[in-house]
Amino acid sequence: MSFIDCIKGCFNSEELSAAEDYRAVLFGDKAIYLERVKSIVSYTDEEVYLSLKKGGLKIKGKGLYIKKYCAEDVAVCGNIKGIERV
Amino acid sequence: MRKHKGNRESLTGLKTTFEVQGSNLESLLKIAKNKGIALFDVKKLQNKRMLVTVNFKESKNFFAIAKELCYNIKKIRDKGKTYPLYRLIKSFGLIVGAVLFFIAQTLSSDVVLSVSYLGDGSIYKNSVQEYLSRNGVHKYSRFSKTDLAMLEDGILASHKNLSFASCKKEGNRLVVELVLAKDDTNGFQGDKYELICTEDGVVESIKVYRGTALVKVGDAVKKGDKLVDGVTSLKDQTVKINVLAVLSLSVERQFTFEGGDGMEEMAKMLAEQSLYGEEIIDVVTDKEQSGERFIYKVTVKIRRIISVG
Numbered sequence: 001m002s003f004i005d006c007i008k009g010c011f012n013s014e015e016l017s018a019a020e021d022y023r024a025v026l027f028g029d030k031a032i033y034l035e036r037v038k039s040i041v042s043y044t045d046e047e048v049y050l051s052l053k054k055g056g057l058k059i060k061g062k063g064l065y066i067k068k069y070c071a072e073d074v075a076v077c078g079n080i081k082g083i084e085r086v
Numbered sequence: 087m088r089k090h091k092g093n094r095e096s097l098t099g100l101k102t103t104f105e106v107q108g109s110n111l112e113s114l115l116k117i118a119k120n121k122g123i124a125l126f127d128v129k130k131l132q133n134k135r136m137l138v139t140v141n142f143k144e145s146k147n148f149f150a151i152a153k154e155l156c157y158n159i160k161k162i163r164d165k166g167k168t169y170p171l172y173r174l175i176k177s178f179g180l181i182v183g184a185v186l187f188f189i190a191q192t193l194s195s196d197v198v199l200s201v202s203y204l205g206d207g208s209i210y211k212n213s214v215q216e217y218l219s220r221n222g223v224h225k226y227s228r229f230s231k232t233d234l235a236m237l238e239d240g241i242l243a244s245h246k247n248l249s250f251a252s253c254k255k256e257g258n259r260l261v262v263e264l265v266l267a268k269d270d271t272n273g274f275q276g277d278k279y280e281l282i283c284t285e286d287g288v289v290e291s292i293k294v295y296r297g298t299a300l301v302k303v304g305d306a307v308k309k310g311d312k313l314v315d316g317v318t319s320l321k322d323q324t325v326k327i328n329v330l331a332v333l334s335l336s337v338e339r340q341f342t343f344e345g346g347d348g349m350e351e352m353a354k355m356l357a358e359q360s361l362y363g364e365e366i367i368d369v370v371t372d373k374e375q376s377g378e379r380f381i382y383k384v385t386v387k388i389r390r391i392i393s394v395g
Contacts, residue, residue, distance in 0.1 A: 039116045045130055069115060070124030 021053045024083070031067065031077045032059060040069065048076050049086075058084040100166040101126060102145035107135045108157035117155065123148050137162070142172070198227045199258035206365055207248045207264025209358075214251075214262060217244055229255050247363050266365055279316035281329055281394050283307045287337040290389065296330035307335070314394070332393040336367060343382040353382035365389040 023035040034050065034057070041049040041056060043066065048059040064078035106114060111134065118125060118140075126139040140148045142164065152159040164172065174181065201218065203211045218224070221240065223232055234253040241251040241264070250265035281297075289305045297314045301307055316329040341357040343349070350371045358366060367387040374381045 039119070040112050043112055043115075043128070043130060065130070066115075066125065066128035068124065068126050069119055069128060071119070071122075 022057070024057075026080070026083075029061075029080045031075060032080055032083070034074045034076070036072050037074045038072075040066070040074065045078070048074075050074060056086045058086055060084065100142035100164060100168045100172050101139045102142050102164050103127070103137060103139045103162040104145075104148065104152070104159050105131075105135060105137055105162050106152055106157050106159045107133070108155075109134055111136045111157075114152060114155060114157055118148055118151055121147065121151060123151075139165075142166070195258055196229050197258060198223065198225060198229060198232075198260050200225070201260045201262060204261060204263040205250075205265050207245075207251070207266045209266075209363065209366065210245055210248065210264060213245065214241055214264065217241060218262075223260065229260075279326060279329060280312055281314040281331055281333065281392070283311045283313050283335070284309050285335070285337055285390065287335040287390065289313075290334040290336050292331065292333045294329075294331040296327055299331070329394055332391070335390045335392070337388050337390055339386045339388060341384045341386070343384070344376075344379055345382065347380055349380065350382060353384050357384035357386050361386055361388060 021036060025033045027033070036053065037057075038051040038053060041051045043049070043064075045064050046060065046062060048064055048066070050057045050059070059076050059080060060082045061078050061080040064076055064080070066074060067077045068075040108114070111130070115125060115128065115138075123140055123144045127137065128139075129137045131137060138148075145161075149159060149161070166172075201215070201223070203214070217240065218237070221232075221237060223237065234255065237253045238251045241253075241262070242248055245251075245264075247267055248264055249267035250263070252261075252263040254261045254263070286308050287306070289301050289303050289307060291303060292299055292301065292313075294314055297316050298318055299314055301311070301313050307313065313333060314329050314331045316327050317324055318327055319325075339357075339361060341353070341360060343353040343356060345352065350373060354369055354371050357369065365388055367389050369387075370385045372383040372385075374383070
């Protein structure tokens with residue numbers, strides 16, 4: 001069980017699990033790690049647009065680059081200004 | 087997150103960085119990901135270019151995919167903590183070659199290919215060469231079987247006219263440096279109150295530390311001339327003092343040989359041989375025809391050094 005799963009367990013909410021279509025862990029404003037990402041729709045050094053199972057996610061910032069991209073995991077590094085669900 | 091543990095571990099492994107150029111680079115990323123290729127450090131550059139790093143073992147696949155999709159792709163570099171090890175393995179032949187070269191160099195540099203002589207004591211070259219041969223030092227002998235320090239001592243012990251001998255290994259060459267011993271009394275008779283010349287010559291240099299010089303550089307002196315006098319003036323009085331002086335004299339020796347045409351070098355060599363052990367400054371050979379024969383006049387200048395005191 002991952003750390004996020006532990007946290008989730010604390011809430012003890014089954015609905016929360018059912019609604020979960022992606023997971024994101026933010027490391028300050030320097031990096032974000034996402035799971036269950038479908039694909040990268042577009043990518044510039046100011047915006048990374050990710051496609052999820054339901055909808056998409058925009059990561060905005062400066063000097064963004066994809067540190068890791070494999071299977072359904074994406075790690076984005078750089079100066080992250082914000083995350084927007086679309 | 088744990089399902090990609092293998093890929094995470096390979097973060098510390100060997101990776102290859104590519105530069106890819108083309109439109110819709112995201113599509114390439116998606117296809118590569120779907121093919122199970124882990125992508126790292128994806129950085130977009132200008133002009134639709136992108137840097138992307140993949141695990142070394144997947145680099146061929148990624149390259150093939152990019153080529154198939156008509157992207158311009160070129161390998162930039164390999165990197166990772168294990169990269170030096172990878173290079174070592176990859177260049178195994180080179181390493182073996184380098185080791186073999188080192189061994190060959192070591193073995194070959196152990197062989198004496200030539201002996202060269204330096205210093206004014208090289209006039210004893212022939213004699214020293216004989217000594218070296220007697221002690222097993224000759225062409226193709228081994229440096230490792232030669233004790234250079236013992237050779238130096240032996241050369242000095244067997245040649246009283248040498249004051250210094252040094253044997254050094256320079257690659258495949260044995261360099262023997264020889265310095266002549268300066269004979270303080272050779273050619274001159276002096277006592278502590280004066281210095282008398284016993285041989286005709288020209289003064290090359292003179293240093294008088296105590297006493298009065300009676301000649302200067304360039305003066306021609308004859309046998310019996312007083313060169314340095316042990317008197318000096320002190321408060322209007324003439325006092326006698328011990329002489330302390332060093333003088334270098336150029337002395338000429340002439341030799342005449344008779345022989346056929348073209349024997350200048352032979353005459354020169356014979357003259358030098360006659361002055362074996364002397365410090366030769368210059369050799370001039372004149373040739374005169376006398377009937378069918380030739381007369382060779384060889385003028386040899388030698389240096390004599392004296393010190394008294």
